[in-house]
Amino acid sequence: METFLQVVANGLMLGGLFAIISIGLTLIFGIIKVVNFAHGEFLMAGMFLTYLITTQLGLHPYASVVVVAPALFVLGAVTQKLLIQPLLSARDEHVQIFATVGLSTAMINLALLIFGADIANTPSSGLRSSIQLGPVRILEGQLYILICAALLVVGLEFFLRRTQTGRAIRAVAQNRAAAQLMGINVNWIYVLSFGIGAACVGLASSLVAPLYPTSSTIGTYFVLTAFVVVVLGGLGSIPGAFVGAIIIGLLDSLAGFYIGSDLREAVVFGVFLVILILKPSGLFGTRLKLSHIS
Amino acid sequence: MKRFGLMTTSALALAMMATGALADVKFGALYPFSGQLALLGEESARGLEIAVDEINAAGGVQGEKVVLERGDAVDNNQAIGEARRLISVAAVKAIFGSYSSARSIAASQVAELAGVPYFELGAVADEVTSRDFKYLFRTNPTADHMGKLIVDMIVNKVAPGIGKDPKDLKIGIIHEDSSYGTSVAGHQERYGKEAGLNIVTTQGYPAATVDMSSIVLDLKQREVDVVLQTSYQNDSVLFLQQANEAGYKPAAIIGGGGGYSMIPTAEAVGKDVIEGVLDADFTQYAVNTEFTPGLEAFVEAYKAKYGSEPRSGHSLNNYVGAMAILKAIDKAGSFEPDAIVEAVAGIDIPQGETAAGYGVQFGAGNQNERASMMGMQWQDGKLVTVYPDAAAAADMRFAN
Structure with missing residues (x-):
């Protein structure tokens, strides 16, 4: 029983990690309808920034978020403005996807050039110490990640539903043309949304960096799972991403322990496929929106 | 005046003949010098370069100075392309490489078909020497x-x-x-x-x-x-x-x-x-040097040439393999592929007589049977x- 609880706790912590990384991705997808393949590299950039700030200035990794999140906001906004925006009118929307693939490769190689192929260690500042909660043992840093992910979901939902800007963003997401007719500056909303999505990744970077060594390819370790989480939860749904992440985390942990580490990916992706067959739009997804066609 | 001119011409001709006798022999150095594997690819190549310097200082191979032509094996396709270039354009007599097993497996196929000897000094995958190639030899220990x-x-x-x-x-x-x-x-x-x-x-x-x-x-x-x-x-x-x-x-x-x-x-x-x-x-540097004669001299040569301590054991193991091969080629009699292969196949260096500790003698698949890890x-x-x-x-x- 004790072991089972520990496996579940490990799964929850892993789910929190997947959630904090996936929220920005689903936000960008839900609003701009662009699949950002450079998402993992945004995380990598944020983690290197956290590494530099903590090692050069001696700050706590969490404190670096006041620099990292705004910096990632700018990176996201600039990506939207200079890379995605000019391609929005392209006849085939796949052009944007390949643009983000190109951005991803360029960012990995730029990081290789600057930081080399070695790993960079952000000081863990005590976040790697484990705490005993009843029968289970978890890492302090992982617990904070789970809490922050939950708070971020609540905060973003509040922003999108209760503020004027949030409503404008949702209007654009629901129907780009109609929103434009209502006088919303669609391009500005896109730049803002990409920036917010990227800033969420910035927050994730500062939380994740003290727990995982940073390298130029760290993004590729997380990005596939992030996509699975986002599709499972329903593309564009923020609570969906959170629930999807927890499910994937639990599955990964349970399958890894009770079935075998070599088969855990087969189990995770098998369950993922079954859910999609039963509910093609994902757990929290709505049907295909008309704006997709407009 | 005319006679003087003739004399200078013949002196020049003599001088040219003399340099002709000290002509260069070209070998390929095929490693990933850029891209993700560049750090340890470069480190491996440094071992080969130090071996070549040492051989040249002692009079070269078969009386000729060894010159290395670099090939950059960034990925498997480029490893193949660079192997082709080294063989057909640069006309190298043999290729040394390659750190990465995947690059080695790809590039050595080209060399085997062209009948050019390929010396693997650092890739560990079993497949490198399980293909029974005639012109491929591996000096380093494996998986x-x-x-x-x-x-x-x-x-x-x-x-x-x-x-x-x-x-x-x-x-x-x-x-x-x-x-x-x-x-x-x-x-x-x-x-x-x-x-x-x-x-x-x-x-x-x-x-x-x-x-x-x-x-x-x-x-x-x-x-x-x-x-x-x-x-x-x-x-x-x-x-x-x-x-x-x-x-x-x-x-x-x-x-x-x-x-x-x-x-x-x-x-x-x-x-x-x-x-x-x-x-x-592979053999590293914090080791009992009585078992690895020449290791200290290697480290000194490395520091003199590159201005830092070796960054990993890769350079040492490439150096040891390259030294054994180059010394054998020196005794080959010619640079014909079959002469090189025959000379290399006859190498017999016992344990404890190289800077990496292990000996060199090739067995099945031309794998060094005396190689070992530590x-x-x-x-x-x-x-x-x-x-x-x-x-x-x-x-x-x-x-x-």
């Missing part, structure tokens, strides 16, 4: 040697150190599931069974994993005494950290090369966590050779 050394070390050193019979130890094998980890794990199982070891579990996992807590928990539940991990850097760090955090302390952890030998790994997991961890790899241990933040005894620079330590 097979790694599995064997680790099992030998458990039987002869780890079990007595813990104070148990080797057969009473519970062994757990975990490995990243690409061909590298899978083949080393396979050799560990095979040699382990031959030695009568009790292997309680073998588990693969993807190298790009972000969580190994379920593996740690499983090993802990099975009360595994000795964990063998074959891994890259990310998963080495992850396992050592998560085992420590879960309070899992097996009697011994033995890593296989890759991440386990690197200083950044020790820094990432912390010096107290990695203390006592064992590792099998056992290392992290002691006080440094990676020190502890096995075999003849090469050990310190005693193996056990936490008790």
Whole structure:
């Protein structure tokens, strides 16, 4: 029983990690309808920034978020403005996807050039110490990640539903043309949304960096799972991403322990496929929106 | 005046003939010099360059100066393209390489078809020499040697150190599931069974994993005494950290090369966590130099040429292989491929007479049968050779 609880706790912590990384991705997808393949590299950039700030200035990794999140906001906004925006009118929307693939490769190689192929260690500042909660043992840093992910979901939902800007963003997401007719500056909303999505990744970077060594390819370790989480939860749904992440985390942990580490990916992706067959739009997804066609 | 002109002309001609006698012989140096593998590719090539400098200073091979033509094997396709260029455009007499197994397997195919000798000094995959090529030779130890050394070390050193019979130890094998980890794990199982070891579990996992807590928990539940991990850097760090955090302390952890030998790994997991961890790899520098004659001279030559300490054992192992091959080619009589192959096949250097400790003699598939790895241990933040005894620079330590 004790072991089972520990496996579940490990799964929850892993789910929190997947959630904090996936929220920005689903936000960008839900609003701009662009699949950002450079998402993992945004995380990598944020983690290197956290590494530099903590090692050069001696700050706590969490404190670096006041620099990292705004910096990632700018990176996201600039990506939207200079890379995605000019391609929005392209006849085939796949052009944007390949643009983000190109951005991803360029960012990995730029990081290789600057930081080399070695790993960079952000000081863990005590976040790697484990705490005993009843029968289970978890890492302090992982617990904070789970809490922050939950708070971020609540905060973003509040922003999108209760503020004027949030409503404008949702209007654009629901129907780009109609929103434009209502006088919303669609391009500005896109730049803002990409920036917010990227800033969420910035927050994730500062939380994740003290727990995982940073390298130029760290993004590729997380990005596939992030996509699975986002599709499972329903593309564009923020609570969906959170629930999807927890499910994937639990599955990964349970399958890894009770079935075998070599088969855990087969189990995770098998369950993922079954859910999609039963509910093609994902757990929290709505049907295909008309704006997709407009 | 005219006569004087004639004399200078003939003097010039003589001079030209003289330089002609000291003509250059070109060999290819095919390594990943850029891209993701560049760091250790470059480090490997430095060993070859130092060997060439030493040979040239002693009069070259067959009286001719050796010149290296570099080929950049960024990926497998480019390894093939560069091998073609080295052979047909640069007209090299032989190719040396290549650090990465995948690059080596691709490029050596081109050389074999063209009938140009290919000398592998650093790639470890079994497939490199399991293809029975005529013109391919490998001097360095392989995945097979790694599995064997680790099992030998458990039987002869780890079990007595813990104070148990080797057969009473519970062994757990975990490995990243690409061909590298899978083949080393396979050799560990095979040699382990031959030695009568009790292997309680073998588990693969993807190298790009972000969580190994379920593996740690499983090993802990099975009360595994000795964990063998074959891994890259990310998963080495992850396992050592998560085992420590879960309070899992097996009697011994033995890593296989890759991440386990690197200083950044020790820094990432912390010096107290990695203390006592064992590792099998190519010969490194903290070793008993009586067993590795020439190692100190190599390090001096390296520092003089590149202005820093060697960054890993790759340069040393490439140097040792290149020296053995170049000295053999010197005695070949000509640079014809078959003459080179015959000379190299006759190499017979006993154990303990090279700077890496191992000897050189080629056996089945033209693999160096005398190649071997060494056992290392992290002691006080440094990676020190502890096995075999003849090469050990310190005693193996056990936490008790």
